[in-house]
Amino acid sequence: MKNRSRYPILRLTLLITVVVCSIVACRKVIPDTPASLPIANGTVRDSSGVHHDSTAVKHDSTATKQDSTALKHDSTPPKVDTPAVPPPYPQAPLSSCYYAPNYGDTIIYPQPTSGSDYIVHPVNSPGPGHYFSWPVGMILDSTTGAINVTRSETGLKYALGFVKAGTTDTCIQFLTIGGAAYMDSVYVINAGQTSAAPYFEANPTLLSVCQGGGCAFDVTGSAAHQKVIVDPSSGVIDLKKTLNGTILGLGGAFGLLPVNGQTITTTIYYRLTDPSNQALQHIDVQIMYYDKKSIINGGLLGGIVNKLDNLLSGNLISMSTNPRPPLIIITRNY
Secondary structure, three states, X not given: OOOHHHHHHHHHHHHHHHHHHHHHHHHHHHHHOOOEEEOOOOOEEEOXXXXXXXXXXXXXHHHHHHHHHHHXXXXXXXXXXXXXXXXXXXOOOEEOOOXXXXXXXXXXXXXXXXXXXXXXXXXXXXXXXXXXXXXXXXXXXXXXXXXXXXOOOOOEEEEEEEEEOXXXXXXXXXXXXXXXXXXXXXXXXXXOOOEEOOEEOOEOOOOOOOOOOOOEEOOOOHHHHOOOOEOOOOOOEEHHHHHHOOOOXXXXXXXXXXXXXXXXXXXXXXXXXXXXXXXXXXEEEEEEEEEEHHHOOHHHHHHHHHHHHXXXXXXXXXXXXXXXXXXXXXXEEO
């Protein structure tokens, strides 16, 4: 009897415990249940902060997209004028076409400018079409035929082609941009070949335009800085001093102990007394060293001979590739 009297009490205790636990459990769930609270802009935000955090993540991803756009913008290179690679030279070009563009003469010259490039346009109206030039080196507007003389390689003879709209024939005429240049050649110092003289207006048979004085070469001292010795009034490069140096024991442009195939490229700035009116021009010259002419690679030597033959024959130096810079090879012996 005594033990049975406890059961109602135990049952009551157990029931109270269950009820209390249920109430506590229900109260614990309430903070985890999302509640919509108003914010200043009229939208709603989760009181738990979860919605706010996800908005921040979305904002960060937007910023990343902006950064990638900026990178794309920075990777776009600035537009610059560069000589375009011409199409193959036509097999059967036309000459003396009635619609050929006319530049006023067969030779044009750079001119002094103040902050802008010197541009030459056709003086006639050949009509719509496309313009081309050979070899590489002329900065030519393919639609208008305008030539940027300031940025073109000067001292070169070019073939200028025009294809009139509605036709497929290429009308060819030749045009020279005046200036100084050097021949692609091999010089043997111990055979007395100690200097490389410039030629002018793309014509090696012309007398030097500097004979009467007034020309100036290496006016910036850039060649002298590389120990390339250029006569300041004639433009003649002293190859012996360039190789050996002007001060005993210090060496020249290739150092004290030149090695076969060693190459330097120097820039010579100059002004001429021709119709360029002392406009500042420049030419890059590549100079290479070999102990003997006999050890020069046959392909390299053949390329030099071909360019020299074309020049002396009155032809274009090259029909495709850029003939600049001219290559001067200095050797000590045959």
